[in-house]
Amino acid sequence: MQKNPNYRIDVSGGGSGKGISDAAQNLVDIGMSSRPLKSEELEEYPSLIPIPVAHDAVMIIVNSRNPLLHTLLEKGVSRHTLFKIYVEGSLKSWEYVAGVDLDGDKYIGYNETHAFNPETGLLEYMPSDYAFPASYEIHPVTRSDASGTAETFAEFLGVSQEDLEGVGVLGNPGVLQTVAGDPLAIGYVGLAFAFKEGICALPVDANDNGLIEVHERADSEAHVASHIADYPISRALFFVVNGKPPKEVADFIQWCLTEGQEYVSEVGYVPLTSEEVEESLELIRGE
Incomplete structure (x- = not known):
């Protein structure tokens, strides 16, 4: 906040659902979400704008x-x-999960009633005296x-x-x-x-x-x-605003999308590509 000492940012947790609902109810200037908005959320609050700011896995x-x-x-x-x-x-x-018989009973445990038999290659129902590992x-x-x-x-x-x-x-x-x-x-x-x-x-x-x-x-x-673009379980991280944000909020989001991107990797996330940055900037400009 060195450039804007008259402004204060308070951050609180609670999960993506809370971040979205708080933004929708104007309880916060910016909600944060680690998932896209659901169709029912957009139907209920059509003025919400999700703005990608980083990637995560x-x-x-x-x-x-x-x-x-x-x-x-x-x-x-x-x-x-x-x-x-x-x-x-x-x-x-x-x-x-590992495919290993650890207890030496010639079966690979699955659950309380079934085990895998390596000799038959089948998942078998076990007798009542079977001891689940x-x-x-x-x-x-x-x-x-x-x-x-x-x-x-x-x-x-x-x-x-x-x-x-x-x-x-x-x-x-x-x-x-x-x-x-x-x-x-x-x-x-x-x-x-x-x-x-x-x-x-x-x-x-x-x-x-x-x-x-x-x-x-x-x-x-x-x-x-x-490898974030191809990692099996990846997602974008979003700022969520309710309608076009006021100038001071838009300026902060713009900083996060420009100068702020150099800090994204320091906190364990993945920066946007230059093309993605431009797409997000267009969202706060209302273009």
Whole structure:
């Protein structure tokens, strides 16, 4: 605020849903959202203008003490597997995700009633005395707040946030803290949160072909940023304004889209391309 000391910016959280609704009700000058506006939101508030300001990726994370971490980092996790964990809720064992019989019972655990038999190549219903390997049970973590991160992840799986199963926690920091504290947990966070102590980001086999291609890898924040256009779970980040903004608000957004872009990568996001910057500037000019 060195150039404009008479203005103050107050930032608060609450998720994309709150950012959009607060902008729509004129409770804030600028709402923030990590997802596009839904058709019903635009129908209810047709004067809302979503302005892309950066890019982000949704990363799949596990605890750095996961018993199968080495295999998971090499093999990654497929869209199909994530669907079975987060939507169907049927896949409950890390043994099956990694394809490894860890407890030596000649079966690869799937859930409490089924296991994969490597000899037959089939998922089989197990007898009543089957001991599910609870020490390798998957603990999915999801978002409890109206979240653009969750909506983007859910869209990748072909569902809505409300369809995601798991322990609900608040915000990216909540997911990060929960996964970092549980060796059997899995979660999803924005790129800025994915390479922190206590967790590891997994590659995502988006097309379920059994291969991890260059753009599906999660080697580092820089690697994902350099492949953001093709990364499996990516999204734009938006400022949301209700109608053409007043000059002081428009000036701030313009700064974010021009000089401010050099700071985007410093906080873990991906800057817009020059063409995207111009498109966003046209939105605040009303062109």
